[in-house]
Amino acid sequence: MMKDVIVIGGGAGGLAAAIETHQSRKDVLLIERETFLGGILNQCIHNGFGLEVFKEEYTGPEYADQFIETFLEEKIDYLLDTTVIGLRKENDVFFVKTSSEKDGIRFFQAKAVVVSTGSYERTRGQISIPGDRPYGVITAGSAQRYLNIDGLLIGKKVFVLGSGDIGLIMARRMKLEGAEVLGVAEIMPHSNGLTRNIVQCLNDFDIPLYLSHTVTEIIGDDENRLSKIKVSKVDESFKPIEGTEKEFEVDTLLLSIGLIPDVTLLDELKVEIDSRTKSVKVNQAYETNIEGLFVCGNALQVHDLVDNVTLESKRAGQAVNRYLDKGKADVHQSIYLNPGNNLGYVTPQRIDMDIIQDYITLSFRSNKKMEKAICKVFQNEDIIFEKKLVFVLPAEMETIKLPFEKINEVGDIRVELEVRS
């Protein structure tokens, strides 16, 4: 059974990419591991979604419904409760191995694959917080799923480590559910969440935010439940400062310490990895170094707003259409993009000059807070494009449109941020 395109993941990214390709009359199959479409949006019952795409404010499930409705109307093929357990490419054909209760193990073939498998949460183990290993230390997203999908409250005295958006949202959510939320600690001197979430989730609920603070020890009780945490102020090199230690008696520590793109499915393929985004490197068409393999959404780079996932995945869908219609691009010249001063990363990592577009959407994050910034795009040490930005924050992904005509045929590109003089 040969499909034009298989989309892996039925969240915001997968739905947008599948709809885009199907509307261009492609034979599409979408595969989702959960028993429902919409992905993580289903557990995001707060509002604030859709301002960019719909100019209206929706909750997560409402936002998902907009796309699920279209997806179902389009009568796109899809499988639920089905996990992709292998992905290979042989002689220009992708083999997608799936496993499900209903159909057992199956193989599907496709000319192109879109990986929109989202991200996973960084855990305590990855940042090695010392102490006991009791229950009650849990990633914010897992606690959110327990609360909003299953109706189960993980704890009643809560502290949050990390000021990522999910942590901020969950601080408010647990407070509304009757839990005591004692504070949020952020190791950086600035918040990692959107400004609106700091205001609406913390300030409005009198939850203190401790900037330049981190959890230095986790202590469990005799019943193997979290009972206490120690929190310290940190210096510029993020080392705890002696004498600044505070103790909080809590039964729950929510971790909101970052998301990591989930591209483990690509382990079997030789895909180039960007150590900065911890995902794959792509060109302006969201295509990896493996022809016909596209990655978008949080699997490519962690987004703050689902609207950006939708827009990016739509562009990825259009790129898949172009690939299927025109066959493989005869790439003669590639230009590589690198982050320069004050930039955490930049995507795409490569521009293939034979894939001509009006403009190229560059996405990046600053690595510090800057007011009145300017983004400069250098090629061969010449500035080929610049754009003023009112305000940049590491917590907010920026996108700029780089006109294709400005790009020279030869020479790598460097993107920098600086304060306007």
Add this chain to the structure above:
Amino acid sequence: MYDFIIIGAGVIGSSVARELSKYQAKTLCLEKENDVANVQSLANSAIIHAGHNPEPGSLKAVLSVLGNKLYDTWEKELSIPLLRTGAFVAAHNEKEEIIIENLLKTTIENMVPEYEVLTGDEAREIEPNLAKSITKVLSLPTTKVTYPWEVAFACMENAINNGVEFQKNKQVTSIKKVNGFFEIEVNKEEIYQTKYVINAAGVASDDIGQMIEEPPFKIKPRKGEYFVLDRRVKGFVNHVLYPLPSEKGKGVLVTPQVHGNILLGPSSEFIDDKFEASTTDEGLKYIKEHSVELAENIPFNMIIRSFAGIRSTSTCDDFYIKESKTNKGFYYLGGIESPGLTAAPAIGPYLVNEIIGVGNEFELKSDFNPRREPRLEFHRLPWRKQQALLDEDHLYGRIICKCEKITEKEIIDAIHGPLGSHSIKGIKKRVRAGAGLCQGGYCEEKIMKIIARELNISPLDVEYDDPQSKIFKEETKVDE
């Protein structure tokens, strides 16, 4: 009235239970934890040492060299996973090379069957990521790695299958000798009578002894901390890498694991509280600083977990495997720290045959079944076998733990198996669901629901580890 009561179901208690199950004796094993292998056996390096290090002639030397060999039998009979890694003990300069020469003498005296001294360059040809500063290594091909939880499960399952009783959540609270028998009080409420007591209580073995007499040793527990690297680092090193041993023990090692992960550690520090297995900032730093002396380019960015384990170091230098001098019929298995896991297959027979002489009083069972079927790892099976199993049960098709590819059926079997567990941690120990990259972020909720469904209990009653450790505080949406 029991013939034997074993106190403690770690790797050692379980191996003794299995050895006793060969005899027509009534045997009970009591464990204070909610699972076998939950204290010392829970958290260690998983190495089956060659036997190059212990003092020649000591029990540690004799039983570890023998134990290493017996693991090959256990692999066949009990389906215990083994990874035949071999090991390199590394020297960095002339002074350390002299210590290698001394270790070589010990190795020969301990009758380790295979060994070889290699130059640094020869070793690096085999193990390219070996640190460039290493000048000489003692190569020990018989060193291997196992999966300690599975060792305990296999022994205890096989023991149960051959008639041994096992009870968890049973803490021994007092021991009395009455009319030549022992009365063992459990959880301050029940009393069991037995002819013989085997004290395999690990870090608590001196406390158990204290219930009846002044014990012949004291446990001075040591803590070792570790980092776990994700299994995608598989192949980074293929040998167990040891530094030279010091008075603090074997030092910080780099150890490949059966499932592809790599362990870095342990640190080593004496502790006061026997059950205080917490990690520390200093301990974790110590591991990072010292592991780089063994290997280049360690992928620290692949760390997925850190943990600490407790070792029951005692005031005796050697294992203490003897009958009590004052209370005949009371047997000690004391100070069984490293190489205890290695020696486990030899400790059971040594205690049962040499020390107790069980054969003098009890007949061997004619129907003893030495075999224990392997735990099924669905995603590692060949295609045909997978298809046959899927025809039998569709739940082999539903993946619950995405990182380790564990299916719903495997989890259900872990709940209801002969040594089933009803806790999140117990399921992880049995099938590795939650042991991968996302550390249960995706699958814990699903496992919780499967446990609740299979036991027909509320999610509020699902345990994380021991029976008191509930996951949730309350239900927020209650059906009208």
